[in-house]
Amino acid sequence: MKSQDYKTSDEIAWCPGCGNFGIWNAVRASLAEMNLAPKDVLLVSGIGQAAKLPHYVQANCFNGLHGRALPVAAAAKMANPKLTVIVTTGDGDCYGEGGNHLLHNIRRNVDLTVLVHDNQIYGLTKGQASPTTDPGTRTKVQTGGVILAPFQPLEVAIALGAGFVARGYTKDQALLSGLIQEAVRHRGFALVDILQPCVSFNKKNTYAWYDKRVYTLGAEYDPADKAAAYVKAAEWGDRIPLGVLYRRESPTYADQSGWADKPPLVEADISRVDVSPLLAEFR
Amino acid sequence: MREEINLIITGEAGQGLQTIGNALGKLFQRTGYHLFTDQDYMSRVRGGNNFYRLRVASRPVYAPRERADLVVCLDRESVERQAGKAAGGGLVVLDQKTFQLEARGPEYFDVPLHDLAERHGGSALYMNSVASGLVAGLLRMDFDPVERIIRASFAGKPDEVVDKNVNSARAGYDHGRGHFRDDRFALPPGKPRETLLFNGSEAIGLGAIAAGCKFYSAYPMTPSTGVLNFLAHNMQAYGILVEQAEDELAAVNMALGASFAGARAMTGTSGGGFALMTEGLSLAAMTETPIVIMDSQRPAPATGFPTRTEQADLDLVLHAGHGEFARAIFAPGTPEEAFHLTRRAFNLAEKYQVPVIILNDQHLADCTRDLPGLDLEREPVERHLLPRGAKAGGYQRYALTPDGVSPRAVPSWLETPIWADSDEHTEEGHITEDGALRVRMVEKRLNLKMAGLAREVVPPTVSNADGADLVLVGFGSNYGVLRETAEASPGGKKVGFVHLSQVWPFPAAEVIAALQNARKFLVVENNATGQLARLLQRETGLSPNGRILQYDGRPFTLEGLARKIESELAS
Numbered sequence: 001m002k003s004q005d006y007k008t009s010d011e012i013a014w015c016p017g018c019g020n021f022g023i024w025n026a027v028r029a030s031l032a033e034m035n036l037a038p039k040d041v042l043l044v045s046g047i048g049q050a051a052k053l054p055h056y057v058q059a060n061c062f063n064g065l066h067g068r069a070l071p072v073a074a075a076a077k078m079a080n081p082k083l084t085v086i087v088t089t090g091d092g093d094c095y096g097e098g099g100n101h102l103l104h105n106i107r108r109n110v111d112l113t114v115l116v117h118d119n120q121i122y123g124l125t126k127g128q129a130s131p132t133t134d135p136g137t138r139t140k141v142q143t144g145g146v147i148l149a150p151f152q153p154l155e156v157a158i159a160l161g162a163g164f165v166a167r168g169y170t171k172d173q174a175l176l177s178g179l180i181q182e183a184v185r186h187r188g189f190a191l192v193d194i195l196q197p198c199v200s201f202n203k204k205n206t207y208a209w210y211d212k213r214v215y216t217l218g219a220e221y222d223p224a225d226k227a228a229a230y231v232k233a234a235e236w237g238d239r240i241p242l243g244v245l246y247r248r249e250s251p252t253y254a255d256q257s258g259w260a261d262k263p264p265l266v267e268a269d270i271s272r273v274d275v276s277p278l279l280a281e282f283r
Numbered sequence: 284m285r286e287e288i289n290l291i292i293t294g295e296a297g298q299g300l301q302t303i304g305n306a307l308g309k310l311f312q313r314t315g316y317h318l319f320t321d322q323d324y325m326s327r328v329r330g331g332n333n334f335y336r337l338r339v340a341s342r343p344v345y346a347p348r349e350r351a352d353l354v355v356c357l358d359r360e361s362v363e364r365q366a367g368k369a370a371g372g373g374l375v376v377l378d379q380k381t382f383q384l385e386a387r388g389p390e391y392f393d394v395p396l397h398d399l400a401e402r403h404g405g406s407a408l409y410m411n412s413v414a415s416g417l418v419a420g421l422l423r424m425d426f427d428p429v430e431r432i433i434r435a436s437f438a439g440k441p442d443e444v445v446d447k448n449v450n451s452a453r454a455g456y457d458h459g460r461g462h463f464r465d466d467r468f469a470l471p472p473g474k475p476r477e478t479l480l481f482n483g484s485e486a487i488g489l490g491a492i493a494a495g496c497k498f499y500s501a502y503p504m505t506p507s508t509g510v511l512n513f514l515a516h517n518m519q520a521y522g523i524l525v526e527q528a529e530d531e532l533a534a535v536n537m538a539l540g541a542s543f544a545g546a547r548a549m550t551g552t553s554g555g556g557f558a559l560m561t562e563g564l565s566l567a568a569m570t571e572t573p574i575v576i577m578d579s580q581r582p583a584p585a586t587g588f589p590t591r592t593e594q595a596d597l598d599l600v601l602h603a604g605h606g607e608f609a610r611a612i613f614a615p616g617t618p619e620e621a622f623h624l625t626r627r628a629f630n631l632a633e634k635y636q637v638p639v640i641i642l643n644d645q646h647l648a649d650c651t652r653d654l655p656g657l658d659l660e661r662e663p664v665e666r667h668l669l670p671r672g673a674k675a676g677g678y679q680r681y682a683l684t685p686d687g688v689s690p691r692a693v694p695s696w697l698e699t700p701i702w703a704d705s706d707e708h709t710e711e712g713h714i715t716e717d718g719a720l721r722v723r724m725v726e727k728r729l730n731l732k733m734a735g736l737a738r739e740v741v742p743p744t745v746s747n748a749d750g751a752d753l754v755l756v757g758f759g760s761n762y763g764v765l766r767e768t769a770e771a772s773p774g775g776k777k778v779g780f781v782h783l784s785q786v787w788p789f790p791a792a793e794v795i796a797a798l799q800n801a802r803k804f805l806v807v808e809n810n811a812t813g814q815l816a817r818l819l820q821r822e823t824g825l826s827p828n829g830r831i832l833q834y835d836g837r838p839f840t841l842e843g844l845a846r847k848i849e850s851e852l853a854s
Binding site (some may be wrong): 008010013038039040041042044047052054055058059060061062063064065067068070071072073074075076077078079080082083100101103104257258259262265266268270271272273274275276277278279282283 | 478479480493495522526528532533534536544562570663695697698702712713
């Protein structure tokens with residue numbers, strides 16, 4: 001299948017020029033590049049503009065509750081490890097409402113790819129601050145400007161031991177598509193924070209603003225170096241690094257729990273489960 | 284010889300009351316007696332006062348008695364708190380020296396529990412084994428079964444530890460036989476037969492395993508944790524993935540993720556956790572993802588009485604979740620019923636693609652009753668899934684059908700992908716704003732599915748209600764106390780009972796039929812507002828002649844309910 005073939009006929013509800021289009025293109029290009037059949041891919045999302053993406057892609061979709069994409073995705077992967085499970089979420093969905101699930105699913109290390117459409121603002125609710133909104137940004141709610149320190153997703157992910165931590169930019173399609181493919185191939189929890197302008201509500205972090213600042217980490221950068229990864233993850237302002245910031249293979253949930261060696265739960269024959277041996281302990 | 288004997292073993296948390304209680308339960312079960320056991324404990328790991336209560340009888344028993352024949356105290360505080368239960372001819376066992384208590388009257392029996400444990404076990408830790416043996420001695424039972432049960436329950440421990448427990452029990456047994464000359468607690472010989480003894484938590488766990496549950500996610504919360512522990516204990520043998528979630532929001536959403544992927548999935552919690560799960564409950568309904576949720580009730584609001592019992596979540600589970608949708612709610616009355624209804628819950632959840640809730644509570648979770656056996660053929664697994672590889676061109680996850688149920692496929696089994704959506708959606712599963720379609724989807728999720736569920740409702744248990752002077756009506760864990768109270772015909776009256784083990788959809792026709800020829804009926808429930816009475820009135824138009832409500836966090840006892848009936852009828 002080609003990238004085009006992964007489109008659905010569903011009408012797209014994003015604003016013209018939205019950064020989500022670039023992510024959508026990169027997701028489809030990645031699926032095509034990896035030759036993944038739509039029936040074997042599951043896209044899980046919560047609520048927000050990012051969460052609409054699975055409706056526009058030929059792949060299984062579970063579009064659930066705000067903040068709760070990760071538990072759904074992790075369990076679906078546990079139940080059927082043959083599925084390629086990708087979460088499409090936003091900065092509010094993943095870093096705000098679903099923050100606890102982010103922390104604990106990094107620890108759980110289920111083989112998931114988490115794409116965070118990070119536009120540093122709440123789009124669908126029309127312009128309130130998100131956990132990653134730059135301090136000082138004025139909104140209809142944060143009328144005096146944001147005073148909360150921004151959430152640092154990449155630093156947090158590295159600290160918790162996430163095995164694949166990357167940052168992409170919606171405009172750099174080749175890089176983003178490559179990162180998504182690497183994330184999918186990584187065995188374990190993979191986080192890709194994707195810079196994505198909100199053309200309607202974020203008047204600061206625009207395409208022009210990002211274009212001036214982003215740069216791609218070169219071959220000299222060693223993503224296995226955790227200390228260096230922290231430094232790069234914290235770099236924000238005049239220069240913003242893109243690429244794989246941190247990478248480390250570690251045993252996945254399936255490896256550690258022993259489920260990697262067993263047939264998928266969904267393939268178990270449950271037509272007759274005999275509990276009579278269990279009854280012995282109650283005699 | 285007596286028909287029944289009531290025992291209370293009491294002490295502080297950490298003294299091994301559960302070990303003694305379970306061992307004695309096994310002893311009475313194996314030696315051929317009927318029994319009912321329940322537990323009362325505080326929300327603490329050490330200290331306080333807890334008790335394990337056993338009712339042993341020569342005929343089947345279903346509920347606890349308040350008054351005890353024998354109260355075995357393992358510490359001083361339990362004498363103060365529990366000795367009163369032996370009033371009226373009972374005996375209180377205590378250890379005067381260790382508890383630093385003065386000699387008391389003939390209703391007290393002094394046993395050097397602590398010294399016997401030190402001498403035969405080498406530590407005060409063995410007091411519980413001394414007590415187990417003592418009880419068997421006072422009841423004039425043989426020691427052999429006591430030893431067998433101790434050896435079995437400590438299997439895997441070093442021989443030295445097992446021997447010390449046996450020796451301590453033997454010392455207690457000999458003391459009971461030798462120093463208590465009165466045979467008044469002697470049990471008539473038992474009639475050994477094959478029986479099963481498990482509690483409500485184990486029953487729900489067993490039911491889930493038998494139903495083919497493959498995924499259980501939960502956050503620990505008393506009194507729901509027993510099911511989590513039981514399934515975790517059996518996860519390897521039965522290939523069930525049991526995951527401790529980071530919170531109840533994750534627990535319910537994980538169960539939904541596993542279910543969507545095609546595994547039978549369940550979560551369990553108590554009221555506070557259920558409150559957190561309610562958005563997920565609504566999601567299950569909207570995405571039409573089957574799920575079984577156990578709410579093991581405890582007294583609330585908020586943290587309430589964490590380790591005690593109540594039936595005050597009925598209104599919560601009836602109405603939980605934003606929006607309007609179909610659901611089924613079971614309220615099993617006994618461990619046996621909990622087993623069967625858990626199996627049924629999985630079948631219903633998949634047949635109608637709805638959430639099914641099982642109401643449990645601390646009393647049911649921790650109570651046991653001997654069962655002659657368990658019918659494993661009831662509620663065989665029925666999945667209602669499109670088979671793998673089915674030809675389903677143009678598959679639509681939410682296809683509109685006459686019965687409201689769309690053919691369900693799971694990801695990767697068909698050649699086409701599946702879209703599931705929490706937004707209002709098209710038949711294909713994509714977001715829509717179409718008002719007319721919305722109306723049809725609401726009718727599908729609510730009216731059509733409710734009609735189907737109503738056709739399959741589990742009828743209430745009705746006994747002796749026709750022409751009765753009085754009918755007692757209740758649900759959930761009160762089955763036993765309703766049954767025994769009715770059978771005892773208080774005041775020489777004809778008393779019947781109606782027990783609902785499914786409260787939603789409400790079996791209105793069956794309840795009306797059961798009550799139409801009764802002179803009076805009283806609704807009996809463990810809450811302060813009469814939630815079942817209100818539901819019954821709303822669904823049947825029948826007004827109870829009174830409500831018997833208990834909300835002290837303790838289960839009804841036979842004596843307690845009899846007093847309340849008397850005063851309700853007198854008022």
